[in-house]
Structures are given as structure tokens and as C-alpha cells.
Amino acid sequence: MKWHGCKTCNNRLYVGDMDTVSLAQQFETPLYIVNEERVRSRCREFLHEARARWPKSEIAYASKAFCCKAMCALVASEGLHLDVVSGGEMHTALSAGFPPDRIEFHGNNKSEKELGFAVENNVGRIIIDSQSELQLLSKVCTKLKKTATILIRLNPGVDPHTHASISTGNHDSKFGVPIIDKQAITLVKEIANNKYPNTKLIGFHCHVGSQLLDLEGLGEAANVMVSFANDVKIATGIEIEELNLGGGLGIRYLNDHNPPAIGEFFDALLEPAKAAIKKFGLKPPRMVFEPGRSLIGDAGITIYEVGAIKASASGKKFVSVDGGMSDNPRPALYQAKYHALLANRATENPTETVCVVGKSCESGDILIPQIQLPEAQRGDYLAVFSTGAYNYSMASNYNRLPKPAVVFVMNGKADVVVRRESLEDITSHDELPSRFILSRS
Secondary structure, eight states: OOSTTEEEETTEEEETTEEHHHHHHHHOSSEEEEEHHHHHHHHHHHHHHHHHHOSSEEEEEEGGGSOOHHHHHHHHHTTOEEEEOSHHHHHHHHHTTOOGGGEEEOOSSOOHHHHHHHHHTTOSEEEEOSHHHHHHHHHHHHHHTOOEEEEEEEEOOOOOSSOGGGBOSSTTOSSSEESTTSHHHHHHHHHHTTSSTTEEEEEEEOOOBSSBSOOHHHHHHHHHHHHHHHHHHHHHOOOOSEEEOOOOBOOOSSTTOOOOOHHHHHHHHHHHHHHHHHHHTOOOOEEEEOOSHHHHGGGEEEEEEEEEEEEOTTOOEEEEESOSTTTOOHHHHHOOOOOEEEGGGTTSOOOEEEEEEOSSSOTTOEEEEEEEESOOOTTOEEEEESOSSSSGGGOOOGGGOOOOEEEEEETTEEEEEEOOOOHHHHHTTOOOOGGGOOOOO
16 A cells, blocks of 8 residues: 555555544544654654755754644654744643743744743744834733744745645745845844844745645745845845754545655755755754645555435535534645545445535535445445645534544554534533523523
């Protein structure tokens, strides 16, 4: 099979040497299963491949892909840094004991409360996204009598050749300070003139997009970033200590996807960066990279139980499962495509083409518009591959559906790292003022 850590035995699908059908029966469905060994090996491979090419490298896991206490602890134990984008992700990391000096705080609209939380907890980096944010951070730091170490997120104006909703480096992106219209150099000059006290600029950041299967734009972004660093040195005398070139490496969602290897990803970024640094005579900075999806995406599988099966008047066959857009909104948001099979009939040949739909009350709740499967029966288990990233993290309680559990499997052991929500959890934050209480007559 093309899916890492997966195999079939006795007509069943196994992940990390564990029977997915047994896991579904034990922990109920829908169920997110994550192959922990795959995640750990990817952490190590990213760190090794980066440092083999640039010894002064760090890997920061982009926790928005999947964030819980266990994942933060895993990343910490593998020696990685952590990219967070909200007070909630930061709190999760700190609650898990993640070293604050290895946390970098992103986001295009950080609140004063979130910035204060970051400064009070001595997070390692705050990635500034705008002039107004830097002004607010300086105010927070002055009030708390602390200094924040910062990078500026730049908009390099690069087309990453990916879906528009996950493209983040083009000129019209909401992220970063634009280079092309001189906003960025103006902001750096203001920093050099001490307009923002209690902040320390050490470098720049960019990220051009996600799920990149074409690496062409990465070299262009690296060139733009190093060239800007040289412009800053000439204009202000500031020579950066750190250059964060983001992440975005894609994964396999379909059998015919062939994502670049990790080494190819780093070559695409670092070869142009090395050449530009040498050309301008800059001091080699520490390089930081931020993989998210490519660390955990293909390590995850979602198991559903098949329910209603029916055909439309035109003959289109629908296979319904007990989850859908509430646990995986990506098909509805991005037209994302997935591969799947029947986990309890994993080696059977497909015999029909069906449309896999979820149980949410939406016509757009279609997980897989067209796939070939053996003739599905109520009670079968459907395994959808590559759901480790942006599935649980984007899950909702639409239709008041409880969020599924997340189980990590490794060495023949399964551990619940996020418990399944109960119906009581669904109403736990509801309030019923006395005037709404219904009389029982």
C-alpha cells in the first residue's frame, strides 16, 4: 500500500500494527487514528535533513494542523520548536509543559490579551504581522516591563501554485507586511529609530502557502527574503540573526499524488538562500522551518461506520457515514479530495462507483464525490486516509454533533489523546436564564 504505516491482514486494514476495525469497535466512530511512529519519524527526518544542509536550523511544528497536549509533548520530546497562532494553542502548549523559549507566536490579529499572555510567559518569538500590531506589542511590553523578541512576517509577493484558500504569500494575502510598496522597509527603519521600545528585532519570516506539490515558488521566496535582509542591512545597519522560511510541503491525499521528498523541499529553499547570502556577503542566519501538515497529515486516518445507502432518481448511489463535514470540513471548504477503503473488507476489489456523504443537514456535506468501493453494507467501516492535519483542528459541533476521539497508536498500544465529546459536553456551555425555563403542566 502507498499509505505509510498501513497494511492489510485477514481482509482488514491495520495502522501501526493495530486493527482499525477493533479500534473502531473499542473507541466508537467516527474515530481519528494517528500513527505515532510515523509522526516521530517525520519530526526526526525534518530536523536531520535541514541540519544536513544548514547546521544552524530549527524545525517549528505548525500546531494549527493538529493541536492537543499530547501532540505538543511529542513535538517537545523530539527537540522541535512550536508555532502557535492563538492564545488557545499557546495555553495548550504551556499546559503540556512545552518550553516557552521554543514557542513562536503567529497570527494576523493578535489581541492585547494574547500578546500579554505571550510576554508574561516568555515565549521565544512573537512574529509581527503589521505595524499596528507592533505598536500594540510595544505598549504591552512597556506596561509589563519586559522585552519581546520579534520577527516581522513579510509578504514576498510569490504565487505558490496551490488552492487560493491556502495561498498566503501573494500580494493580496491578508498575511504579512508587504515588501513591494516599501511598507516593510519603512517599518524596519522605525524599529531602528527605537519607535517601538521593549521590542528586539532579530529577523524575518515568510510563508507562501500550504499543500505545495510544486516547489518552484519556494526558491523565489527565499531570494526575495535574503535580498530584503540585504536591503535592511544597507538602510539601517541591522543584520538579521534568524530567517524563518515557513513550511507548506504537501502530502499524498490520492494514490496518484507524488509529493516532493523532505530533502527536495529543503534544497528548493536553501540552495537559492545560500547563493543569495553568499552574493550579498551576509552573516549566515539561523534558519527556521514550519512544517505542519507534512509532519502529521498522512499519519492520520478517520474511521467511520457506514449507515444509510440509497440511490437518487438518476441512479447515483450514496453511501452515508456517521460523520462528515463536522469532523472534516476540507472537502466543503477547499474541494479537498481523499482516498478511502472499507477497513473491514480491505483487500476486496471495488465493484461500484459511489458518492460518500456525511450526516450533517447540508447538501454540501460530501466527503468523497466519487470513489470505487466494494458494494458497501450498513455496518461496514470506511477508512479515509491522510486526515491527520486540519481535520480534528477544524472540526465543529454543527448540528450539535459531538467531536470524535483521537487515538495515538504505537508499538501495539492505543492511547486516547483527545476524548470523545458526550451529549452533555455539547450543552455544557449553554445557559438557561429563568425566563426561558419551560413550565411542566
